Amino acid sequence: MNWSYPTISRNAEQGAMWAAALLGLSIPISTSLDSILAGLIVALLLVGGRYRDRIGAVRDNPIVLPALVFFGMYLVGLLYGEATGYEAMESLAKASDLLLIPILLYLFREAGIRRMALAGFLTAIVSMIVISYLLWLDVIPPIGLFHITNDDAYTPFHHRITHSSLMAFGAYLFAVKARLEPRPAVRCIYALLGIAALANVLFIVSGRTGYVVALALGGYFLIAGLRWRGVAVAAIVVSILGVAVYLMPDSVPHQRLAMMAEEIAEWQPGEPTETSVGYRLEYYQNSLRLIAEHPLLGAGTGGFKRAYASLVKDKGMDPTANPHNEYLMVTIQLGLVGLALLLWLLYTLWRRASDLPGGFERSAARGLVVWLLSASMVSSTLIDHTEGFFFVWMSALCFAGWSAAGGESVRPCRYPSS
Structure with missing residues (x-):
């Protein structure tokens, strides 16, 4: 058996590629298995080394920069706000899924792995x-x-x-x-x-x-x-x-829509509510007030829960930790700057989908943008484990085969030298 480092590195990378592919099966089924596979991927790549080659393989991919800058804003958000250390790190941990985008782009560079x-x-x-x-x-x-x-x-x-x-x-x-x-x-x-x-x-x-x-x-x-x-x-x-x-x-x-209409009619702005739709309308209204207080940079990473609880104190309203709207969640924590960075990432996914090599990849990538835009109107998509993990995984799966036009030829995304 060959125990040389190149062999170990190659085998570790192959194992990480298989684990990345298996995430497709696990994401709709098991959050625990997602976490295990993600941890295994990171561990195998740490063992495999060749970090410079891996960075070089994906650094030109158009979705890497907006994803990393968006995550970087969460790091900046640690420097201000009133969130406790635990609240801030909990929010940062959820945002850290964005760091998997360049990792998965590298692991999905082979078409066979993407098909699997x-x-x-x-x-x-x-x-x-x-x-x-x-x-x-x-x-x-x-x-x-x-x-x-x-x-x-x-x-x-x-x-x-x-x-x-x-x-x-x-x-x-x-x-x-x-x-x-x-x-x-x-x-x-x-x-x-x-x-x-x-x-x-x-x-x-x-x-x-x-x-x-x-x-x-x-x-x-x-x-x-x-x-x-x-x-x-x-x-x-x-x-x-x-x-x-x-x-x-x-x-x-019919029953769900009828119930929604009834609950909307019953909701009174500024008054406590006990209905599902009423809670959401209450969250949206109060969240907009919080944004008005800190419009540019927000209340800081992890700052939603404390800021919202302070706003509704002594009003008989639910001190929620989740506004059930991703745009509001991002803007309250990171301000309009954070919202702009999220929209930059989605715009890049949409615009550069035209550079993808196949019709299915282009349709899947743009469908993913529509999926996130619509789901985020009624849920905090990126902080929900499965939805956020799926967005990261599917983004990488679509864009791992990206190529950019260079003159009259097509310049593929760079791969590491053997």
Whole structure:
């Protein structure tokens, strides 16, 4: 057996690549396994060495700089604000997922590993579809392995917000696969999986976040595929769905939307509330007040909880640690500067997607931006472990094959010398 350092380095790197691919399977299923695989990746790369080569391999990738600068703002946010040391480090730890982007870009540089990673993710989505429907049909009991609460009746691995958010993106990827697939039989399979995933979001799992994300991704899919005709088609589809939901009062979306309308009507600005929608409206209103107090740099990394509790003290309102809106969460902590850096990252993902080598990668990358933009309106996406981890992982998976036009030729992202 060869125990030379080059051999150890090569084997460690290969193991890290496999672990990165396995994240695709684990992200929709197990947060614990995510953490184990991420720790394993870092450990293997530390053993493997060759740090300069690895940095050189990804430093030209367009999403590296905005991701690192955005994380750097969280470091700057440690220098001010009133957050406790624990609160600040907890927020920084969640933001540190951004550091995985350059690491995963390096590990996904081989097309075969990227295909394996994507296959793992889609396999996990299929397992979510199958188990969710089996739970809904009472074929299997809601016990044991499955993450079940009263509000998460048909979600096998995560609560309904995470489940419906990932399921909506899975439906979008299956739709993209179906659109690009030349073989009729395989195209039909992808289309059926996409329909099953979308129906799961709309009619089985009662997650409002899923409705928002599915509507945004569905609209983008139609517009991207049909251009201006897609706008008309999207409007027609939404109208038909709206009428169908209205005419089906016993359906899950009808009941959820009716409850939302009732709770919005009941909410009184400035008064304590006890409804789900009322809480969110209360969080949004108070969060905007906090932003007005510290507009430029915010209340500092980890500063949301303490600042919000101080604002609502003695008002009978819920002293939440989460405004359920990523834009508000970032802006309260890091100010308009932090929000601008987040939008810079998303703009870069969108704009440079045109440089990606394949139609699927381009559609997946821009779909990811639509996914985050829409989900972040109704949840703090990046601080939620699974959603934040998925965004980082999928960003790297899409952009690892990036190439930039250089004159008349195409200059690939640099790879380390052997």
